[in-house]
Amino acid sequence: MWRQGLGVVVAFGEAREPGDLLRPLLEIVTSDMEAVNRIILDKAVSDVDLIPKLAHHLIASGGKRLRPMLTIAAAQLCGYKGTGHVRLAATVEFMHTATLLHDDVVDDSDYRRGKKSARLVWGNQASVLVGDFLLGQAFRMMVDVGSLPALKILSNAAAVIAEGEVMQLAAANDTATTEDAYLAIIAAKTAALFSAATEVGAAIAERPAAEQAALRSYGRNLGIAFQLIDDALDYSGESARLGKSVGDDFREGKITLPVILCFRRGSAAEREFWNRTLCEGKIEDGDLEEAIRLMKKYNAIEATVERARHYGQIARDALAIFPSGQHTHALTDVIDFCVSRVN
Amino acid sequence: MWRQGLGVVVAFGEAREPGDLLRPLLEIVTSDMEAVNRIILDKAVSDVDLIPKLAHHLIASGGKRLRPMLTIAAAQLCGYKGTGHVRLAATVEFMHTATLLHDDVVDDSDYRRGKKSARLVWGNQASVLVGDFLLGQAFRMMVDVGSLPALKILSNAAAVIAEGEVMQLAAANDTATTEDAYLAIIAAKTAALFSAATEVGAAIAERPAAEQAALRSYGRNLGIAFQLIDDALDYSGESARLGKSVGDDFREGKITLPVILCFRRGSAAEREFWNRTLCEGKIEDGDLEEAIRLMKKYNAIEATVERARHYGQIARDALAIFPSGQHTHALTDVIDFCVSRVN
Numbered sequence: 001m002w003r004q005g006l007g008v009v010v011a012f013g014e015a016r017e018p019g020d021l022l023r024p025l026l027e028i029v030t031s032d033m034e035a036v037n038r039i040i041l042d043k044a045v046s047d048v049d050l051i052p053k054l055a056h057h058l059i060a061s062g063g064k065r066l067r068p069m070l071t072i073a074a075a076q077l078c079g080y081k082g083t084g085h086v087r088l089a090a091t092v093e094f095m096h097t098a099t100l101l102h103d104d105v106v107d108d109s110d111y112r113r114g115k116k117s118a119r120l121v122w123g124n125q126a127s128v129l130v131g132d133f134l135l136g137q138a139f140r141m142m143v144d145v146g147s148l149p150a151l152k153i154l155s156n157a158a159a160v161i162a163e164g165e166v167m168q169l170a171a172a173n174d175t176a177t178t179e180d181a182y183l184a185i186i187a188a189k190t191a192a193l194f195s196a197a198t199e200v201g202a203a204i205a206e207r208p209a210a211e212q213a214a215l216r217s218y219g220r221n222l223g224i225a226f227q228l229i230d231d232a233l234d235y236s237g238e239s240a241r242l243g244k245s246v247g248d249d250f251r252e253g254k255i256t257l258p259v260i261l262c263f264r265r266g267s268a269a270e271r272e273f274w275n276r277t278l279c280e281g282k283i284e285d286g287d288l289e290e291a292i293r294l295m296k297k298y299n300a301i302e303a304t305v306e307r308a309r310h311y312g313q314i315a316r317d318a319l320a321i322f323p324s325g326q327h328t329h330a331l332t333d334v335i336d337f338c339v340s341r342v343n
Numbered sequence: 344m345w346r347q348g349l350g351v352v353v354a355f356g357e358a359r360e361p362g363d364l365l366r367p368l369l370e371i372v373t374s375d376m377e378a379v380n381r382i383i384l385d386k387a388v389s390d391v392d393l394i395p396k397l398a399h400h401l402i403a404s405g406g407k408r409l410r411p412m413l414t415i416a417a418a419q420l421c422g423y424k425g426t427g428h429v430r431l432a433a434t435v436e437f438m439h440t441a442t443l444l445h446d447d448v449v450d451d452s453d454y455r456r457g458k459k460s461a462r463l464v465w466g467n468q469a470s471v472l473v474g475d476f477l478l479g480q481a482f483r484m485m486v487d488v489g490s491l492p493a494l495k496i497l498s499n500a501a502a503v504i505a506e507g508e509v510m511q512l513a514a515a516n517d518t519a520t521t522e523d524a525y526l527a528i529i530a531a532k533t534a535a536l537f538s539a540a541t542e543v544g545a546a547i548a549e550r551p552a553a554e555q556a557a558l559r560s561y562g563r564n565l566g567i568a569f570q571l572i573d574d575a576l577d578y579s580g581e582s583a584r585l586g587k588s589v590g591d592d593f594r595e596g597k598i599t600l601p602v603i604l605c606f607r608r609g610s611a612a613e614r615e616f617w618n619r620t621l622c623e624g625k626i627e628d629g630d631l632e633e634a635i636r637l638m639k640k641y642n643a644i645e646a647t648v649e650r651a652r653h654y655g656q657i658a659r660d661a662l663a664i665f666p667s668g669q670h671t672h673a674l675t676d677v678i679d680f681c682v683s684r685v686n
Binding site: 046048049050051102105106124125126128129130132133135136137139140142143144146148151152155156158159160161162163165166167169170 | 389391392393394445448449467468469471472473475476478479480482483485486487489491494495498499501502503504505506508509510512513
């Protein structure tokens, strides 16, 4: 871990445990996050029984709430003294939750965070509609805050995220996807919300454009690193430890960077393997093990983590314009947390 | 048709053809609607091919664009001189289009406006995600307009519409649904957008609260009447003439007012029929004809139209605070248009 201005240089992986790296963030946001969590529960309420039932299933299922914590931390870093950041943070989490509900429908996913997915319990129909409701509530909340700059950032993110999801759908099962195309997808579907989450913190504090741009860049690059590591974890032994299952992306035919690298670096016969399993969806016993073997052969996981470090470094440098302190340290540790989840 | 202040009283059904009744509205909105249509095409564009393809399929499929026309007319009625109403009208149409895309997924519908539904051509996944994209674009557009009162109205509508859709899902196949429960569903899933469409016209013109409330009430009651007639049409011979197919709701097990009335007014054996067909989904040859026969026996269509007239009358009276003129006449004719689609 490398800290700007402190002269402390620690190599990746030698630092603290991943869990420890979130602690500084948790410390600075705890009090505000209590308010965020109250709003989240409050706004998932409806006279229509199915809505709170389904929403709570996901809301209570132990997500880290990383995105709303980033909003709170960014607003604090910018010296914001009001209360609007709490509702913006809840908005960000609702947008995220709505996306998860729709994602599970689109991906036919049966599990989410180690629990049955909402669509498995209540069906695709309810998941689509409750996702729409949460998105509607998200917009209601951000309108309540009344900051037009924040509204611009978050409404823009909503459209970009959906655009990224459609891009991903169009690239599904296409092993010829380039790293650039993949990067465009994750920049939209994942990084756009991280970016909006941190940028609104500066926007609501009415800070100069340079600070807003810095937090936008921090969030965007952190989001890209986060998604890259998520994709690497899907083929890594670390997953079980983190309560994730290995091979979900493989079974769904998702084209992620580890696969793209293996496909490009592999032999004709190996490309045949990726085409059969991911394009044609003909997966046999032992294929996941073979996929993981190829990942090791071509250093695909390590290369993916290396890419994540690259974006993590950009995120780190983006923060450099802020005076070093508790908040910049916490936000820097979040980068290390995201990247160090896999080794 | 009854016109406030003009002393012209014409009974329902004896008036002009339904198409004629939309003409006064078309005349006052034509020029602004050209701008609305340009924005609609412009904002359905994306670098992701699938998005404009799918969006245009629905956008170009010959909807009446009644809702955005109402926004334009309401803004004009309130003397609005700016250009924001054009983007708000496009926003309203995008919200409507997004709802249709998700509805077709939720209802497993294969046809929409006499054409194959988007989900039949491009699949459920694309329909869910492009719906999300259009909703995102809708929010972007309304934020661009920059009117917080308009944002409040439209974001509120987005959440209420989704809530109504979930209510409808929860009541699906339940023949014991009461008329009150049904009314709550259509007030949310249909009337909320009509209401928002007209209310934002007053909001953006910054008119007094009474005018905004009048247009909200007009839109809400018009929307209820519109949906009641839509539900009646599904069991009526008029449908074929309007390019709609008869019996879609029946085949999908939708509980609409004509069914609710037949169920309540019918004998035990007849209730058995409704339970078998709509609750259990066991539909045999001749069942639709039997359903229509029962509708006639119990005057269910006429009673539904009668209810629609009631809400139409409330909409008409809501407008009475505005000075009588071209705009109030056009908006009154829209009520007659909605109600006179079925006889």
